Amino acid sequence: MVLTGEWTAEIWSREPITVPAVVDVKSLLARRPVPSILPDNDEFTAAFDGDDEGMAVFWLLALLHHPDRDVVAQCLRSGELSWVHAEDVAHHLADPDLVEAATEGAWSLSDTGLRVLVNVLLSRGTVPSGFPKSKADEVITRLRATCPPEREECFEAELAGR
Helix, strand or coil: CEECCHHHHHCCCCCCEECCCCCCHHHHHHCCCCCCCCCCCHHHHHHCCCCHHHHHHHHHHHHCCCCCHHHHHHHHCCCCCCHHHHHHHHHHHCCCCCHHHHHHHHHHCCHHHHHHHHHHHCCCCCCCCCCCHHHHHHHHHHHHHHCCHHHHHHHHHHHHCC
16 A cells, blocks of 8 residues: 655655555564564665664554544554654644544654644644644543543643643
8 A cells, every 4th residue: 555645744845655464563563573564675674684673663653644533543542652753643633533532642752742642633843734723622621531640730731732
């Protein structure tokens, strides 16, 4: 299956990325070495040779754009999301089919990831995310309701812009 979009430039260059149509995300990320997301690009593969953590980040970036919602949900529940994935997590929080998995994914993010996620939801930054205020309010209400006690202070501080 070939995935395209401007987001592909976050991996290496803006080029199509081929991914399996059916994939067990946990098994893929557990492989050692983690296979190259761009196996036909010798320069990319050489640059990330032996960087299993980096390659896992790239795989998750790609698979969070997979058309199969089960694959996306597996990514969101992988426990391996990083701040790099926060923008995609924010967008999946607005998807009724993925809201539960995306909520789990949101709380698995680091404090930096949570900051990025809140900034996307509130359209803070140089490029507005395009989140309608009503949808952002809905997502924030859901996050507040599911916030683990140990994350509450960080979450509220990010919402307040501190």
